[in-house]
Amino acid sequence: MAVVSSKRAIGIGLTDAVALLFVLVVPALSHMTSVPFYLLDPMRLAVLGALLASRSRVNGLVLAVALPLLSFGISGHPVFPKCLVIAAELSVNVLLFWWLSRAFSRKGALGIGVASFVSILFSKVFYYGLKALVLGAGLMQMELVSTALWVQLVVAVVISACFALWWRNARFR
Numbered sequence: 516m517a518v519v520s521s522k523r524a525i526g527i528g529l530t531d532a533v534a535l536l537f538v539l540v541v542p543a544l545s546h547m548t549s550v551p552f553y554l555l556d557p558m559r560l561a562v563l564g565a566l567l568a569s570r571s572r573v574n575g576l577v578l579a580v581a582l583p584l585l586s587f588g589i590s591g592h593p594v595f596p597k598c599l600v601i602a603a604e605l606s607v608n609v610l611l612f613w614w615l616s617r618a619f620s621r622k623g624a625l626g627i628g629v630a631s632f633v634s635i636l637f638s639k640v641f642y643y644g645l646k647a648l649v650l651g652a653g654l655m656q657m658e659l660v661s662t663a664l665w666v667q668l669v670v671a672v673v674i675s676a677c678f679a680l681w682w683r684n685a686r687f688r
Contacts, residue, residue: 527569531578534561538582554662556670558582562605563612567678572613579605596654600645608638628679635671
């Protein structure tokens with residue numbers, strides 16, 4: 516029994532290391548190439564991908580909070596209030612995805628795709644509501660919507676389709 520839990524812990528640790536490296540490398544690549552890779556929503560990809568791979572809601576929540584804080588600690592970006600808003604959004608995304616994926620997993624890959632898309636959509640609504648409150652309180656000075664909503668919608672569809680394909684082809688189910 517201890518061997519199984521040790522293997523699981525090692526797997527989760529490796530998944531987290533990949534997620535952390537991914538979130539650290541993407542901004543550097545964006546700066547080096549002038550390609551806006553941040554539009555691909557790397558934190559969400561890392562958090563949901565790690566959640567899907569590790570099957571650990573707790574791990575997903577830890578990453579949802581840790582990745583924005585790590586990004587802030589290393590680069591000072593995003594600004595701290597926005598960092599907290601992003602952490603809250605990703606946490607909502609993890610909880611919704613966890614709940615929906617459990618409910619829709621019997622539907623196979625399509626269910627995982629739907630769970631992913633709906634959880635992203637609702638977490639984005641939460642994000643913009645919380646960001647509006649923070650902006651209204653004067654804690655940040657920026658636009659409410661900085662990335663076009665249609666771009667965010669396309670990215671959400673692509674992420675959801677990728678997760679559905681991953682689920683269909685995965686051996687870890």
